[in-house]
Amino acid sequence: RKEVEQDPGPFNVPEGATVAFNCTYSNSASQSFFWYRQDCRKEPKLLMSVYSSGNEDGRFTAQLNRASQYISLLIRDSKLSDSATYLCVVPPSGTYKYIFGTGTRLKVLA
Amino acid sequence: DVKVTQSSRYLVKRTGEKVFLECVQDMDHENMFWYRQDPGLGLRLIYFSYDVKMKEKGDIPEGYSVSREKKERFSLILESASTNQTSMYLCASSPLPDRVSEQYFGPGTRLTVT
Numbered sequence: 548r549k550e551v552e553q554d555p556g557p558f559n560v561p562e563g564a565t566v567a568f569n570c571t572y573s574n575s576a577s578q579s580f581f582w583y584r585q586d587c588r589k590e591p592k593l594l595m596s597v598y599s600s601g602n603e604d605g606r607f608t609a610q611l612n613r614a615s616q617y618i619s620l621l622i623r624d625s626k627l628s629d630s631a632t633y634l635c636v637v638p639p640s641g642t643y644k645y646i647f648g649t650g651t652r653l654k655v656l657a
Numbered sequence: 658d659v660k661v662t663q664s665s666r667y668l669v670k671r672t673g674e675k676v677f678l679e680c681v682q683d684m685d686h687e688n689m690f691w692y693r694q695d696p697g698l699g700l701r702l703i704y705f706s707y708d709v710k711m712k713e714k715g716d717i718p719e720g721y722s723v724s725r726e727k728k729e730r731f732s733l734i735l736e737s738a739s740t741n742q743t744s745m746y747l748c749a750s751s752p753l754p755d756r757v758s759e760q761y762f763g764p765g766t767r768l769t770v771t
Contacts, residue, residue: 555697581759588765588767589764589765590747590762590763590764590765591700591747591762592762593759593760593761596759634699634700636760643688643705643707643751644702644705644715645690645702645760647692647699647700648699649697649698649699650699
């Protein structure tokens with residue numbers, strides 16, 4: 548099993564839709580998690596951090612399910628500008644090595 | 658605002674050349690990282706450094722070396738570039754070595770080796 552797994556997509560959704568992605572991780576000791584957004588040919592930028600059960604920021608909600616070892620990202624009222632690749636990042640416990648998922652591509656259609 | 662800069666956005670080099678990629682951060686971060694990103698493979702860690710002159714190998718260090726002489730600067734060196742090193746190279750930094758924190762990325766260097 549990969550350390551971090553994401554569905555590569557693409558998820559094609561109409562504007563205004565709600566979309567959710569999951570990310571599964573294998574290290575049960577992981578304590579913190581991140582969602583990054585990466586636009587085409589640009590660098591990843593932090594979208595949200597998840598340190599406990601979840602986090603909400605406007606239209607974006609991140610949730611952590613420790614029992615099933617996955618984190619999710621929910622985007623409500625999708626905008627065209629949300630089109631990007633969303634990377635799940637799990638830092639292994641006790642080290643500084645961040646493990647990146649390969650990303651889920653989202654396309655929001657007009 | 659944290660700023661991480663990289664010396665070049667695009668670079669074209671010939672096989673066998675020595676290549677230097679420079680990364681500078683202006684937020685006094687202890688940790689710095691070099692990744693390469695390839696389609697379908699995601700970001701893979703090449704090297705990281707947690708202090709000046711300290712470095713540790715990541716998952717794919719072969720063919721690369723690094724240098725960190727000053728806290729703000731972390732250089733990646735391709736001793737003899739090969740075509741399989743054509744990739745997007747991303748530098749990152751993070752603060753707070755006593756706990757895990759998010760990383761801040763530079764804009765990336767797209768390297769083509771011909």
